[in-house]
Amino acid sequence: MRMTLHTDYALRILIFVAAQPSGICTVNDVVEAYGLSRHHLMKVAQHLRHLGFIGTTRGRAGGIRLAATPDKINIGALVRLTENDFGLVECLEAGGGACTISPACRLKGMFAEALDAYLAVLDRYTLGHVMQNRTLLRRLLGGMSDAA
């Protein structure tokens, strides 16, 4: 059971931006910090902007910044928007899949209930909670000092 890289990368971008003392960075900074594909991170950053999680500033000192404070960015809400496929089993796919027994099978309801419980846990957390080890996060993301 895995989430998509899209969700994984979206979370990493938001954590990186939230860790910046200036509150602003470029996608290239994110690429360097995590060693991930620039192409993929750029697409995810565009999607995050489209969803309203980040804003962009143009110009020499421009870059991406959070569109809200970390305590206002809910992890459950983010995952619901970035994870575009919750088809845990075929019958939960958009369109319902083609499983023969789908009209009678009670698994569908059980997996839907389990998914609700999964997301309900994430609904209790914000990016603010994720950033509680901010000092260490900054250090791991490229040696930024606390004073910076």
Next chain:
Amino acid sequence: MRMTLHTDYALRILIFVAAQPSGICTVNDVVEAYGLSRHHLMKVAQHLRHLGFIGTTRGRAGGIRLAATPDKINIGALVRLTENDFGLVECLEAGGGACTISPACRLKGMFAEALDAYLAVLDRYTLGHVMQNRTLLRRLLGGMSDAA
């Protein structure tokens, strides 16, 4: 977010066997009922046998049968055994992945808690609950009548 086909097929095999009036069937019967790959279903059936969910009987009237009554086959226990990858995000992979911020990031704990909540729901259900629409399930699985 998806589970593997291995788990999906394991559930379908158990439902098919549980729907048999005689309590016994062949993997070919399962292949025909769902229109799935024989090769893949055979592998999953071997794994289910290895895990102790089904037993096999040799000979002309042989085949596969449940190793316990449906109300003793727990869905959470099954999914924990058939789903071999609960690496929802990279840091939850076996081995911990390579994410730079893994030592400080609190997401790992949040996703682990969400996964626990997911599995805790499935722990409340058995194959017996899945089979509550047995009459309709039988009909969908190949026109078997109730009287059969």
